[in-house]
Amino acid sequence: MDTLVLYIRYLAISLRAQLAYRATFAMKTIGHLLVTGIEFFGIWALFARFRTLGGWQLHEVALLYGMVDVAFSLADGFGRGFERLGRLLKAGDFDRMLLRPRSIVLQLLGYELQLMRIGRFAQGIIVLGWASTFIAWTPATAGLAVVSILATACLFLGIVVLQATSTFWTIETLEVWNAFTYGGNYAAQYPMSIYQRWFQRFFTAVIPLVLASYYPARAILGRDELTVLHVLAPLAGFAFLAAMLGVFRLGLRHHASTGS
Amino acid sequence: MMGYIAIIAARFRALLQYRAAALGGLFTQTFFGLVRIMILRAFYAAATVAAPMSLPRVVSYVWLGQATLLLIPWRTDEDVAEQIRTGNVVYELTRPLDLYGVWFARSLAWRTAPVFLRMLPMFVVAMVIVPLVAPGWELAPPASAAAFVMWVACFAGAVLISAALTALMNVTLMWTLTGDGVPMLVATCATMFGGLVIPLPLFPEWAKPVLYALPFAGMLDLPSRVFSGDIAATSAPWVLAHQLAWTLVLVALGRWLLSRGVRRLVVQGG
Numbered sequence: 438m439d440t441l442v443l444y445i446r447y448l449a450i451s452l453r454a455q456l457a458y459r460a461t462f463a464m465k466t467i468g469h470l471l472v473t474g475i476e477f478f479g480i481w482a483l484f485a486r487f488r489t490l491g492g493w494q495l496h497e498v499a500l501l502y503g504m505v506d507v508a509f510s511l512a513d514g515f516g517r518g519f520e521r522l523g524r525l526l527k528a529g530d531f532d533r534m535l536l537r538p539r540s541i542v543l544q545l546l547g548y549e550l551q552l553m554r555i556g557r558f559a560q561g562i563i564v565l566g567w568a569s570t571f572i573a574w575t576p577a578t579a580g581l582a583v584v585s586i587l588a589t590a591c592l593f594l595g596i597v598v599l600q601a602t603s604t605f606w607t608i609e610t611l612e613v614w615n616a617f618t619y620g621g622n623y624a625a626q627y628p629m630s631i632y633q634r635w636f637q638r639f640f641t642a643v644i645p646l647v648l649a650s651y652y653p654a655r656a657i658l659g660r661d662e663l664t665v666l667h668v669l670a671p672l673a674g675f676a677f678l679a680a681m682l683g684v685f686r687l688g689l690r691h692h693a694s695t696g697s
Numbered sequence: 698m699m700g701y702i703a704i705i706a707a708r709f710r711a712l713l714q715y716r717a718a719a720l721g722g723l724f725t726q727t728f729f730g731l732v733r734i735m736i737l738r739a740f741y742a743a744a745t746v747a748a749p750m751s752l753p754r755v756v757s758y759v760w761l762g763q764a765t766l767l768l769i770p771w772r773t774d775e776d777v778a779e780q781i782r783t784g785n786v787v788y789e790l791t792r793p794l795d796l797y798g799v800w801f802a803r804s805l806a807w808r809t810a811p812v813f814l815r816m817l818p819m820f821v822v823a824m825v826i827v828p829l830v831a832p833g834w835e836l837a838p839p840a841s842a843a844a845f846v847m848w849v850a851c852f853a854g855a856v857l858i859s860a861a862l863t864a865l866m867n868v869t870l871m872w873t874l875t876g877d878g879v880p881m882l883v884a885t886c887a888t889m890f891g892g893l894v895i896p897l898p899l900f901p902e903w904a905k906p907v908l909y910a911l912p913f914a915g916m917l918d919l920p921s922r923v924f925s926g927d928i929a930a931t932s933a934p935w936v937l938a939h940q941l942a943w944t945l946v947l948v949a950l951g952r953w954l955l956s957r958g959v960r961r962l963v964v965q966g967g
Binding site: 461463468488490492609620632 | 735745748886895901
């Protein structure tokens with residue numbers, strides 16, 4: 438309980454700090470809405486020219502896109518502390534955090550709630566809303582959609598945690614990880630069936646994006662009969678985050694401070 | 698003039714130090730390149746109507762975009778941002794150099810050195826390694842010797858537009874201070890309307906005249922199409938004219954805004 442109160446206070450402080458520069462905040466949020474809005478405009482443009490993608494229609498891809506984008510914005514918004522770990526390490530701020538009598542994971546999660554991610558979140562919701570009008574929702578599929586989005590958010594957060602863990606060794610945040618965070622988000626906006634085998638296998642077995650978002654989406658769209666497997670598949674996203682937090686704790690043991 | 702050249706040379710040398718970062722970037726750029734190509738190949742496979750650009754050319758276009766990705770003005774110059782935030786920018790004004798000129802010179806180096814570091818290995822990957830693993834997915838050699846020569850010229854033009862845009866973004870820091878908003882808007886427009894995400898020729902016909910006219914096309918799209926022969930080498934001078942015209946406009950805009958910003962500047966002694 439105490440933990441939750443503390444976490445909410447962290448978030449409140451972070452929000453107030455961001456609202457101090459209002460013009461920048463407004464521009465960042467609108468910018469984010471546009472960045473992602475333009476992204477969907479791009480998908481629309483491709484469909485306007487080619488009509489179909491491996492048997493998928495625009496509104497079907499829109500569902501995938503909306504689900505993954507909402508999930509990514511959540512992970513991005515809440516994972517800022519992990520994302521900045523390299524900087525915290527370099528400045529020695531991380532050592533100060535370790536001294537506090539609270540879990541380090543909690544402190545990193547509460548480090549900063551990036552409010553401007555609301556832009557991407559809102560845009561994802563809008564696309565999702567539009568795609569929804571083509572879908573015959575049932576309570577089961579609606580519940581599956583929520584679980585899938587949360588699972589995918591946890592999965593992306595897991596990648597960010599892994600990225601943070603690597604900075605215990607490298608200090609500098611490596612651009613390599615962008616391939617899995619932004620690259621994973623980008624790839625998962627399209628049906629996984631269009632990719633090469635090796636690519637699908639990687640995103641099923643190593644980073645289970647296919648399980649967390651693609652399979653549930655297939656069931657929601659009525660492309661697959663909804664089975665218990667479709668419900669179990671997204672759990673891989675939660676498991677992934679749990680595993681990555683375990684790796685993070687292991688990595689923490691190797692942390693030797695930068696001496697600054 | 699010597700002063701500006703010295704700034705360019707110094708920045709260029711400093712930026713060439715980040716070779717490990719470039720190598721990490723190479724992996725990410727290759728990854729994104731492969732995903733983009735897989736998506737476009739899937740669209741082409743299902744196409745019932747002929748696309749305005751052939752698949753091999755689209756694939757080359759994607760690789761060229763990935764190779765010259767850092768031409769896009771992703772961020773403002775951090776040193777300049779720091780100067781403006783702390784107020785140290787007034788020291789810059791005491792130097793016998795024009796402030797805009799200094800910023801433009803820094804931008805010029807910033808938009809060249811990192812691009813070179815990434816472009817050359819990316820070319821090796823896309824032209825030599827990719828065809829060994831996946832034939833048909835490679836960056837094809839330039840359409841002709843003339844196309845290559847014109848591409849080099851257009852690449853220089855792209856650097857000019859990009860540097861002018863970066864300098865303009867630096868100037869806006871005088872108003873926004875924290876300054877992540879403007880770069881984000883510019884980078885978004887540049888990635889989408891420059892053709893990084895989706896090749897501009899694949900956009901709907903009605904949108905194309907506008908997209909081709911914007912400065913963003915001059916950074917990635919137009920030079921890439923000169924390289925692949927989609928724009929004939931004989932038409933390339935038009936591309937150069939487009940790039941130079943936009944550079945002049947952006948420089949004029951940047952200078953004007955900066956002179957207004959400097960006028961507002963109040964130096965508090967102490």
